[in-house]
Amino acid sequence: MFDWLLGGGKANAGLQSMRTQFGQMLDAGRHVFDTAANAFLGGTDLDVIRDDLFATDKRINKAERQIRSEIVVHASVHGATEFPACLVLMSIVKDAERVGDYAKNLFDLAELAPETPSGEHRDCLVNLKDRISRMMATSREIFDSRETEGARELIIEAKEIEDFCDEKVNDLIRGNDASVMAPTYVLAYRYFKRVVSHLRNVASSVVQPVHKIDFTSKIIAEAADKENEDNGDDSQGEGEVVVSG
């Protein structure tokens, strides 16, 4: 009776419920991404997966609206102390919803593309797809555990993938690939990049203060500096003599 009166015995049950729903959004987003990417890369019959994909995306959108409503209720009941947590959720729930949207875009691309991807670009995209799918699972774990080191590593990996996708898009735009599939590949790399960017935003909510969510250039720069330092230390260790003073 006591526990029931107090909301089930768990402190801040409302916030926990929203976080659980958000985690489920990420899981659903992963499912939608995997399904759409497999369809695009030629592993699945489009007609078979269409209904499931769109239904899952609809569920993601509904979850976003539900979480947003609950954020308003939570902030109204609990007051100003809960605002930062509410603002964070409000920001990242958009990122989770956008993952679903880009996955749907990928499916549309699969329907419109003149051919099934092949060759070097197909191998590249398959590799990216696998990495991104793993990152989605990792981002869910990081969000649930609030693990800062894992969040930083995801942010750095995301930046790597984003830069790689930008490079590929630039090559295609410069006309280095004159095939009929060039525009399709441009969009595919673009969509993959956007999915990764949104995962990066989710990870940033674990390590950044509220006003700096989505802004990760400092984290990336610090990681690059550390890598340079480590590389510099390694090269010294290989026999190069540094004269001090």
Add this chain to the structure above:
Amino acid sequence: MEPSSTRRLRWTARLLLFVLMLYVFLGAIKLLGMASKMAGAGAAESLFSGLENPFAGLAVGILATALVQSSSVTTATTVGLVATGELSVAHAVPIVMGANIGTSITCILVSLGHITQGQAFRRAFAGATVHDIFNLLTVAILFPAEMVSRKIFGVGILEKGATWIVASLPLSGTGGEFHSPINQSVKWLAKAIMSFFHDLIGIPGDPWLAGVLAVVALVMIVIALLVITKNMKALMADRIEQWLNRVLKRRGALGLLIGAVVTAVVQSSSITTSLLIPMFGAGVLTLEAGFPIMLGANIGTTITALLAATVAGPAGLTIAVVHLLFNVSGTLLFFPLKVTRQIPIILAEKLAYLATQNRLWVLLYVFVVFVAIPGLGILIWK
């Protein structure tokens, strides 16, 4: 995360605080009654003679509640005064009606936080005024009904109904007091406070002591209710949030039940209804879904007067039951049928539309409800 054992300890402490403050509250009611008796019949007569004018009673209820932003303070104080016999049930009925109107000022003030936000203000203001408009409409029907029936039958319909209910209850005690352990322990507290001021501080007998005790009692009522509401809101926040989430999209009796239970637990309709205003403003709660919650809050808030009546005797209990009957009657008048349910909602939406076109409508509305109506009524009666 805080360990569950620490959480339970904290929550137990809050529950104990609630029990303590409830004791202080009931002690204050008892003290108010003692102060009133001490002041004597002459003082009471001069203080309450103006309340023969029912519009004056209505005005007192509206203004007193608007000032302290708590209908519970007004109704509990009224119960305490009626219990002594210095204020009659008949004269107290308009006060409790006015308390219902006065309590909605809190929501209006909260909605003004959105005043620069266009559509958010429109939604928030509509949410704030739907409660007030409902109370105004209920008073517009039941106030004249009470006065006319009193004129014809010698007793108003609400008073008659409450008297019958109280008479049917198996209450212990005769002659104006309940002989319960709670009443006895609360009496002890009131006597101890009186003794403190008279014997220790040295304040001479009536009317000085009566005046001091009355002020102390009122301060105790305000502080006890304030602590109770803050404490219970903190204690029940997670459960309240769950219930409100459940009722967001629904329009029926569940909202009524949740509004009543939440308000009864936190002992404040202002807290329940003002929690809804940001939700109205954000658009996650519609007027159709929020209106039943507000009706429930009206009913739930009567528990404070009923609690006060446990130490106030049959007369005090009668006015507390009048408060309950008034709110239940209002709900039965407007809630069951869709067409009547829509009346306060449509009026609130129209008023909110006008307020977004010109903010002066807000000032006009507050002036009319909280100043002009009571004032005009007093003038007409005179």
